Amino acid sequence: MMTGRTFGAKLAAGFGLTLVLTLLMTATSVLALRYVMTTKDKVVHTASTSLIEAQTLNALMEQRIGDYRAFLLSGTAEWLNTTNQDRRAFLDQVIRVRETLDDDTADKLLDTVSTAEAAHAAAIDEVVAKRQKIKSLVSTSQLSNDKVKPTRLAVQAAITNLLNRIKKIVNDIRKQSSDRATVAMIFIVGFGGLLVASAAGVAWRLSRDLRREVGAAVGHIQSSSSELEAAAAQQATGGRDQASAMNEITTTISELLITSRQIADSAQRVSKVAEDTAEAARTGDATIDQTRASINAIRAQVDQIVQHMLALGEKSQQIGSVVDLVSELAEQTNILAINATIEASGAGEWGRRFAVVAEEIRKLADRTAGSAKEIRTLIDDVRGAVNTTVMATEIGAKAVDAGSRQFDDATNSFRRIAQLVATTSDATREIELSTKQQTTAVEQVNSAASDTARASRETEASAVQTKQTAAHLSTLSGDLLDLVGTGRH
Known part of the structure; x- marks a missing residue:
C-alpha cells in the first residue's frame, strides 16, 4: 500500500494512523468511563432514594407506634391527632417509596407492607375506641387486644423484608457496576494493547522502509x-x-x-x-x-x-x-x-x-x-x-x-x-x-x-x-x- 510513496508521505500516513488510533482509544476510554459512571450514578440514585425512602418508612412506623402508645397512656386528643398524622405520613411515604421502585418483588413486598399496615390500623382503631370510653386508665389490661401486636410485628416484618430486598437490589446493582467497570477496564487495556501493537507495527514498517530506501540511495x-x-x-x-x-x-x-x-x-x-x-x-x-x-x-x-x-x-x-x-x-x-x-x-x-x-x-x-x-x-x-x-x-x-x-x-x-x-x-x-x-x-x-x-x-x-x-x-x-x-x- 505504501509502495511508490515518498518517505515524507509514509511518515505523514504513519503519524495520521497513530493519531487516529490514539483518538479512537481516547474515545473508547471516554465511552467506557461514561458507561461506568452511569452505572455508578444509578447505584447512588437507588441507594439515595429507594433505600432512604424505605428507611424513612420504617422510622415513620416506629414514630407512629410511639405516638399511639402515648395516646393510650394519656388519652388526650392531641396524641390521637398526632397518631392519625403519623398514619397519613406513613401512607404518603408508601406512595413515595413505590415511585422509586422498579423491581416487581419490591412492589409486592410494599403491597404486603400496605396490607399489614391496614390490618394493624384496624386493630389500633379498636383499641383507640376503647381508650376513648375509659375516663381513667387504671391498667393496660383494660385495653388488651390480641390483634395489635401480631399486626404490628407483621408490619415491621414486611418493612424489614422490603428493606432487605432494596438492599439486595442495591448490592446487585453495585456488583453489576463493578463487573461492568472491570469489563470496561479489561476492554480498555486490551484495546490499548492492540493500539500499541498497531503503532509498533507502523513504526517498524516506517523504520524498515527508511533503512531500505536510505540504504539503496547511499549505495x-x-x-x-x-x-x-x-x-x-x-x-x-x-x-x-x-x-x-x-x-x-x-x-x-x-x-x-x-x-x-x-x-x-x-x-x-x-x-x-x-x-x-x-x-x-x-x-x-x-x-x-x-x-x-x-x-x-x-x-x-x-x-x-x-x-x-x-x-x-x-x-x-x-x-x-x-x-x-x-x-x-x-x-x-x-x-x-x-x-x-x-x-x-x-x-x-x-x-x-x-x-x-x-x-x-x-x-x-x-x-x-x-x-x-x-x-x-x-x-x-x-x-x-x-x-x-x-x-x-x-x-x-x-x-x-x-x-x-x-x-x-x-x-x-x-x-x-x-x-x-x-x-x-x-x-x-x-x-x-x-x-x-x-x-x-x-x-x-x-x-x-x-x-x-x-x-x-x-x-x-x-x-x-x-x-x-x-x-x-x-x-x-x-x-x-x-x-x-x-x-x-
Missing part, C-alpha cells in the same frame, strides 16, 4: 563517489603527465629561443661581412686573399646558418610531437571531465559541487587544446620561416660556390661579386628578419606553454580536490548508513 551515492574518485585519480595522473610534458615543452622552447637568438646574431654577423665584402668590391682596396677569406667566412657562416636551420627544424618537429601529446592529454582530460559531469549529475544534489569542478576541468582542457592548436600554428610558421631561411642560405651557398669557381676571374668579376654580395646582404637581412619573427613566435609559444603548464597544474589540483571530496562523500554516506542502522557496506 548509489557510494558507487558514484567511487567512480568519481577513480576518475579524479585518473585525471590527476593525466594532469601530472601533462605537466611533465609541458615542462619538457618549456625546456625545448627555451633551447629553441636560445638557438633563434644565435641565428639572429649569426645573421647580423653575415650581414656585417656582406657589407664589408661589398665595400671591398667597390673600392678594390682588398686583395684576392682577403676576398678568398671573406668568401670562406661567408661559406662558414652560411654552413652555420644551415646547421642552425636544420637544428631549428628538428626542434620544431620535437615541439610538434610534444604538442600532439598535449592535444591528446587535453582531449583525455576533456573526456574525463565530461564523464565526471555525467556521474555528478547522476548523484543528484550531492553531486552539484562535483559538476562545478568537472565543468572547470573541462574548460581548462578546452583552453589547453586551444593553446596546443596555437602552438601548432606557431610551429608551422616557424617551419615556414626555417624553409625560407634554408632556401636563402642555399642561394647564398650557391653564390659563394660560384665565386669560388670563378676566383681566377675575380679581377674581371668584381662588379658581379658586388652584385652577389648585395644579394647576400639582402638574404642576410631576410634571415635576420625571419629570425626576429621566429624569436617572436617562439616567445609566444613559450607563453602559451607556460599557460598550458599552469592549466595542467590547476587541472591536477582540481582533480585532487575532486578525489578528496569523493572520499569525503563516501565517508558521509557510511555515516548515514550507521545513522539509519543499516551498517556500512
Whole structure:
C-alpha cells in the first residue's frame, strides 16, 4: 500500500494512523468511563432514594407506634391527632417509596407492607375506641387486644423484608457496576494493547522502509563517489603527465629561443661581412686573399646558418610531437571531465559541487587544446620561416660556390661579386628578419606553454580536490548508513 510513496508521505500516513488510533482509544476510554459512571450514578440514585425512602418508612412506623402508645397512656386528643398524622405520613411515604421502585418483588413486598399496615390500623382503631370510653386508665389490661401486636410485628416484618430486598437490589446493582467497570477496564487495556501493537507495527514498517530506501540511495551515492574518485585519480595522473610534458615543452622552447637568438646574431654577423665584402668590391682596396677569406667566412657562416636551420627544424618537429601529446592529454582530460559531469549529475544534489569542478576541468582542457592548436600554428610558421631561411642560405651557398669557381676571374668579376654580395646582404637581412619573427613566435609559444603548464597544474589540483571530496562523500554516506542502522557496506 505504501509502495511508490515518498518517505515524507509514509511518515505523514504513519503519524495520521497513530493519531487516529490514539483518538479512537481516547474515545473508547471516554465511552467506557461514561458507561461506568452511569452505572455508578444509578447505584447512588437507588441507594439515595429507594433505600432512604424505605428507611424513612420504617422510622415513620416506629414514630407512629410511639405516638399511639402515648395516646393510650394519656388519652388526650392531641396524641390521637398526632397518631392519625403519623398514619397519613406513613401512607404518603408508601406512595413515595413505590415511585422509586422498579423491581416487581419490591412492589409486592410494599403491597404486603400496605396490607399489614391496614390490618394493624384496624386493630389500633379498636383499641383507640376503647381508650376513648375509659375516663381513667387504671391498667393496660383494660385495653388488651390480641390483634395489635401480631399486626404490628407483621408490619415491621414486611418493612424489614422490603428493606432487605432494596438492599439486595442495591448490592446487585453495585456488583453489576463493578463487573461492568472491570469489563470496561479489561476492554480498555486490551484495546490499548492492540493500539500499541498497531503503532509498533507502523513504526517498524516506517523504520524498515527508511533503512531500505536510505540504504539503496547511499549505495548509489557510494558507487558514484567511487567512480568519481577513480576518475579524479585518473585525471590527476593525466594532469601530472601533462605537466611533465609541458615542462619538457618549456625546456625545448627555451633551447629553441636560445638557438633563434644565435641565428639572429649569426645573421647580423653575415650581414656585417656582406657589407664589408661589398665595400671591398667597390673600392678594390682588398686583395684576392682577403676576398678568398671573406668568401670562406661567408661559406662558414652560411654552413652555420644551415646547421642552425636544420637544428631549428628538428626542434620544431620535437615541439610538434610534444604538442600532439598535449592535444591528446587535453582531449583525455576533456573526456574525463565530461564523464565526471555525467556521474555528478547522476548523484543528484550531492553531486552539484562535483559538476562545478568537472565543468572547470573541462574548460581548462578546452583552453589547453586551444593553446596546443596555437602552438601548432606557431610551429608551422616557424617551419615556414626555417624553409625560407634554408632556401636563402642555399642561394647564398650557391653564390659563394660560384665565386669560388670563378676566383681566377675575380679581377674581371668584381662588379658581379658586388652584385652577389648585395644579394647576400639582402638574404642576410631576410634571415635576420625571419629570425626576429621566429624569436617572436617562439616567445609566444613559450607563453602559451607556460599557460598550458599552469592549466595542467590547476587541472591536477582540481582533480585532487575532486578525489578528496569523493572520499569525503563516501565517508558521509557510511555515516548515514550507521545513522539509519543499516551498517556500512
